[in-house]
Amino acid sequence: MSIRIDKDKCVSCGKCTDVCPGNLIYKDKNKKAFIKYPRDCWGCTACLKECGVGAINYYLGADIGGKGGYLYTEKDKDYLYWHIVNKDGEKRVITINKKESNKY
């Protein structure tokens, strides 16, 4: 289970390395983030929510039925935008108001 980090998009801010609950994200010699132990990723997506530039995306392993789709996030003060891209590249955005409680 893991995340992918796009080094071209990474701005070396270190936010993802700070929040990973497993301390799995490190910086390489160019100060770009990379996941050192990808097999140990819990899939909690804490890093995606911190990343302000959409450089991190999260995907399901093939062994649990993933098909190559992935998600990444954008956020502002009040909203979290979940971008979900399916295997054919089709995109869908689900917007969550941080202050609005869920119905379930």
Place this chain on the structure above:
Amino acid sequence: MKLETRKIETDILIIGGGTAGCFSALTIGENSNAKVLIVEKSNIKRSGCLAAGVNALNAYITAGETPNSFVDYVKEEFDEIIREDLVYTIAEKLNKVTEKIEKLGLPILKDEEGNYVSRGKRSIKINGENIKPILASAVEQHKNITILNRVNIIDYIVKDEKIIGAYGFSLDDNVFLVIKAKAVICATGGAAGLYKPNNPGFSRHKMWYSPFNTGAGYAMGIRAGAEMTSFEMRFIALRCKDTIAPTGTVAQGVKTPQVNSYGERYVFSYGKPTTPMRIFATIMENQNGSGPCYLKTKGIMKKTEDQLFKAYLNMAPSQTLKWIENNTGPSQENIEIEGTEPYIVGGHTASGYWVDVNRRTTLKGLYAAGDVAGGSPKKYVTGCFVEGELAGIDALKYIENVSIENISDTEIEKKKSELELFLNNSDDFYSVEELEEAMQKVMDEYAGGISSKYGYNKNKLNIALEKIDELITISRKLKANDLHELLFIYELLDRLLVCKVLIHHLKARKETRWKCYQENLDHPNKDDDNFKKYINSKYSDGKVDIIYRDLIGRDDLYEHKNR
């Protein structure tokens, strides 16, 4: 590699910056000027089991319910083996801590009259994706609270049977830390990763509980000689298959039943549908050839489906991703469900430190709160808040008459050399990963894991004990090339010790009290005459001694003797 020693002093040391730890720190910060130090293995902003978020507070006294009815419910769910006094002290304060976390910024769904909307008799709906950042920023606002992130605590410092601090090491610098404190509150998580997980290979960490909660808090206490309780009451979660997303959101939120592959509602065929019984029933249906089992969602409204997509994004995004990337959703197909591997966790079941109502452990100067505190199942997030608060308030009283103790340099050097041994070991015959997988295989096959449908017998447990002891011996020769690998070694050592204690507890309960959670195949029935008791243990010189203790009622004021 050599480590530099750094000494720190504080009034109260809190190990673990999760729900209980942060709430404890806040309580102390609001009621005193005492110096508090939170030491956290990762970063309190997103650490531990709430990293992704949570979408309900599952311990709350809703309209028509009372603290007494809450205790009655927990007692029935766990077939009487709970500490009623502890559960009651939690129940009394559940609503107060909920108001407090709402004031700190947690959004809670309310009806037109301004009351919280309930999801069941003891649950309310929240937007909890941000719950850890909310807690972390509240803690950061207190001047007397210091946070030390990315430090792993390995052991308490014990002097004259009193806890006077803890040893740890930094994950970033070559530093060995000696933290002296007047009181210590242990608020680390429970233990995941003892058993072979549900998913293999690349998705092995796709599990219910945070894989980074490794039982360190338990292991430290065990090594220091604290009395532990109810490790045999394991927790197994019923989850959405593969993604391990919660089922309560659908089962309680949308109110859909569990059905087998023939569409039959099977749970009631197995007796009263308690939490463990829902898993047992699912296992049995699969065994009987009626599986797979599902939550029946097919046909729910599109609007409900869209809201479920959002609800899961708030705590288990993989479930929403799986639906959308497969061009499906719960309105089009039922959700397959399964049981996870067993965990040891005091927030859901009763495993942990044997504590009194003030959450004092049997070791002087040491408190336990949240997942590491035993005896009070179903405390969940809000119960952890309450325990953090109770421990914090009592620790403040305790430190009034206590001073910081001295620790000799010889003792410090001795402990430091234990760490350096791993960093300088030349024998790297086995890797941590290999030994971890070996441990999980042993536990799965011989101590009631998924492959044995959670059951075990005495002979299997004896094999498990022998193999775990062998792994403990081998693990002392492990080699760490850097500080992160040193962390992996300590996590393995902690897990192995928790396994050892767990096996002794499983052996000691010669009955079957909770199907799946504790199912002794030598003794397939409940034995109230002999086992309406807590099974406790104490460890010394490599041996685990079992203590059978009588049940404690909600009006009993239990206090530790000889402490």
